[in-house]
Amino acid sequence: FSGVKIEETAPEYFIHWESDFQTLMSFTNVTFPSDWKLNNSAELLSNFQVINNTYSIGHYTEGCYLQEGWNAYYCNNNNLGILAMDPHLEITKEVHFQREDGYHSTDFSRWQLVIDDEIRRASWLSNLVDTASGKNHYNVTFESTIPPKISYSLIGQPSTKGVRLSIHYAGPQSIYLYKDEVSVERKFASKREGVSQNEVFQKCADNLWRIGENILELYISGEDCKIRAEVVNALMVTMRLETTVEDFYANNGPQRFIDQMSLVLNIPPHRIRVVGVIQGSAIVQSFVEEERSSSSSIKSNSDSVSELLNLESKLKTEYRKMDLGYTILGFTVEKAMAPAPSASQEGSNSVVG
Numbered sequence: 001f002s003g004v005k006i007e008e009t010a011p012e013y014f015i016h017w018e019s020d021f022q023t024l025m026s027f028t029n030v031t032f033p034s035d036w037k038l039n040n041s042a043e044l045l046s047n048f049q050v051i052n053n054t055y056s057i058g059h060y061t062e063g064c065y066l067q068e069g070w071n072a073y074y075c076n077n078n079n080l081g082i083l084a085m086d087p088h089l090e091i092t093k094e095v096h097f098q099r100e101d102g103y104h105s106t107d108f109s110r111w112q113l114v115i116d117d118e119i120r121r122a123s124w125l126s127n128l129v130d131t132a133s134g135k136n137h138y139n140v141t142f143e144s145t146i147p148p149k150i151s152y153s154l155i156g157q158p159s160t161k162g163v164r165l166s167i168h169y170a171g172p173q174s175i176y177l178y179k180d181e182v183s184v185e186r187k188f189a190s191k192r193e194g195v196s197q198n199e200v201f202q203k204c205a206d207n208l209w210r211i212g213e214n215i216l217e218l219y220i221s222g223e224d225c226k227i228r229a230e231v232v233n234a235l236m237v238t239m240r241l242e243t244t245v246e247d248f249y250a251n252n253g254p255q256r257f258i259d260q261m262s263l264v265l266n267i268p269p270h271r272i273r274v275v276g277v278i279q280g281s282a283i284v285q286s287f288v289e290e291e292r293s294s295s296s297s298i299k300s301n302s303d304s305v306s307e308l309l310n311l312e313s314k315l316k317t318e319y320r321k322m323d324l325g326y327t328i329l330g331f332t333v334e335k336a337m338a339p340a341p342s343a344s345q346e347g348s349n350s351v352v353g
Helices: 245-250 253-265 301-321
Strands: 024-027 048-052 064-067 072-075 080-086 095-099 112-116 119-127 137-142 149-155 162-168 174-179 188-190 207-211 215-221 227-232 234-241 272-279 282-289 328-336
Touching (some): 149 215, 188 272, 215 227, 245 253, 253 272, 282 301
Antiparallel strands (some): 080 149, 162 215, 272 282
16 A cells, blocks of 8 residues: 555554454555554554564564554564465465574464465465575475475565575476566576575575475565476486596586487487586586476376386486496486376466466
8 A cells, every 4th residue: 555644543443453364464655643653662654564463473573563453563664575375276285484593483384375266375474584684584395295386476575675485395306487487597506516505595586406405495576576486397317427527517518418318318408407517526417307398398297207207218228328528437317207287287288377
């Protein structure tokens, strides 16, 4: 709400909330009568937020003051936002959040599920603080399998504020990210490469997949930042080569690796992605992904899985035909399949949401 002018209404009658759901209202450029005073010594500002008292989140949020007549909290720091999750027709059980500094409250880990046009959406009221403090970093774990398609957005905040999510997956996955149905560049790093846990995430869709830890780091800012994370069917292929990491890169190793695997498997190079090269001679980590268009699967899920299983068998018997310029010292391949879609999505190439 912007530009609201309050005239004769007494403070205690400004609003009254009776709701079972977490609710947030943001006000900007509000004009008050000169004699207005709020309870609990709250400083009256023209820009403020109001949240209902259902889960007492305001009690744990700095700058929020309970107004008993409202059955809600007046908050003058504008640090609250609603983190919305759309699991695209999938049923999702409880999701848990824990702030990186160790603070945790069961109230802060509760999803609010709402049926909206047959899409189950969830939202979570988040206390945001400055990016520099690191306290806007949350670990996210699911009680059940993470839906293959899930969208995140932050409501009620400008693009200058946001949250960094560390989303924990059960195993290695190849995940496509989309913003406004346009594919987002994906970044990868291994724990052995020494990537700092405090790496800066500052703009919408900044991301990092932590190889070996199976964690997707994703930054969601306010204002028009809706990101869809979609798990795709893939094989995770690891090869150990008799060379150094430096020499591998110096001789255009990643591109040669992709080209040679493409020849052996008879698939286009764009389906192969080198996601990491680490010491020990040189350990190359890669994904062979299902065939995709710019925004959706070309094949049904069952056909995609069947094709990848055939590629897995072929790779196991023919990987030594790859002319990489180095001796192959070791080879492993792991399945990294997406969870099966619901019956309503199987066989559909369209993207919901």
